[in-house]
Amino acid sequence: MNKFIKTIALGAAMLCLGAGAANAAQFGDAGSGKDLNAAQLAQRLQKYDVIFFGEFHDQGEIHQSEIDLLQAMHKLKGAKLALSMEMFEADNQDKLDKFLAGTLSEEDFLATARPWPNYRTDYAPLVNFAKEKKMPVIAANVPRFLAAHVAKNNASTEGVEAQYQQWLPKYTYAPDGAYKDKFYAQMSSPAAPMKMPPARLAAVYAAQCLKDDKMAESIAAFADAHPDMQILHINGCFHSDAHLGTTQKMEALRPKLKVAVITPLERKQKGEKPAGDFVVWFDRK
Numbered sequence: 001m002n003k004f005i006k007t008i009a010l011g012a013a014m015l016c017l018g019a020g021a022a023n024a025a026q027f028g029d030a031g032s033g034k035d036l037n038a039a040q041l042a043q044r045l046q047k048y049d050v051i052f053f054g055e056f057h058d059q060g061e062i063h064q065s066e067i068d069l070l071q072a073m074h075k076l077k078g079a080k081l082a083l084s085m086e087m088f089e090a091d092n093q094d095k096l097d098k099f100l101a102g103t104l105s106e107e108d109f110l111a112t113a114r115p116w117p118n119y120r121t122d123y124a125p126l127v128n129f130a131k132e133k134k135m136p137v138i139a140a141n142v143p144r145f146l147a148a149h150v151a152k153n154n155a156s157t158e159g160v161e162a163q164y165q166q167w168l169p170k171y172t173y174a175p176d177g178a179y180k181d182k183f184y185a186q187m188s189s190p191a192a193p194m195k196m197p198p199a200r201l202a203a204v205y206a207a208q209c210l211k212d213d214k215m216a217e218s219i220a221a222f223a224d225a226h227p228d229m230q231i232l233h234i235n236g237c238f239h240s241d242a243h244l245g246t247t248q249k250m251e252a253l254r255p256k257l258k259v260a261v262i263t264p265l266e267r268k269q270k271g272e273k274p275a276g277d278f279v280v281w282f283d284r285k
Helices: 003-015 038-047 060-080 090-101 106-112 119-132 144-152 162-167 176-189 198-225 246-253
Strands: 026-030 052-054 080-091 136-142 228-237 259-266 277-282
Touching: 026 038, 038 060, 038 277, 052 060, 052 246, 060 080, 060 119, 060 198, 060 228, 060 277, 080 090, 080 119, 080 198, 080 246, 090 106, 090 119, 090 136, 136 198, 136 228, 144 162, 176 198, 198 228, 198 246, 246 259
Parallel strands: 052 228, 052 259, 080 136, 080 228, 259 277
Antiparallel strands: 026 277
């Protein structure tokens, strides 16, 4: 693996690390503290245009809750529901569309669309349900090699080959403030996979923001083209907690859209203030 892509991958793992569990997840309303099942949460979400479901990428319990919620939302919205995913990159949208339409085999799809290592266990249920229901799926993320380019080239997109520039966000920025502070603190913690000098850390933060900007633009573009559809976006919780990251960028692009954030918390953390409008509770084992 290219060392700069590895840097990005390790950073993402650090931001979204958890541990697997098999128990059924339980949702909650962050405002009232009331526990909710998937059907009840889907009903509460009816008034929102875009829902960000933040996950820990290696949490099996949370992945199960995602498919539970997607199925519950589909019962209410039917053909007016779309799925958006951090786990697929925009240059593979055509392959994803062909797989959903049945014109590309799963074998060829997985061989060419750069699926995540845990795709079959954790994300295939979402995609296969979407395929069964003829639901659109947005390959929202920036190609990982472009994020690696930004990390390698001092936070710059200069030098990206012309054939790949179409996959960059139209506008990208790495803002100061709460998101940057949180990112720097996480990546500088004793548990961080590698120590980085300030210049490298700034470049990796820019690569993180490149992903946020691309996902935000992907969601906004789909919402523009399908104003009557609700969008459920799946991403690592760092991208959406506290309405920062991708959520902040998307809300800036389309301030009229009503947005909700679901954030994961361990059940033993009950009583703590969630970083979202709704909670998915889980047991870390």
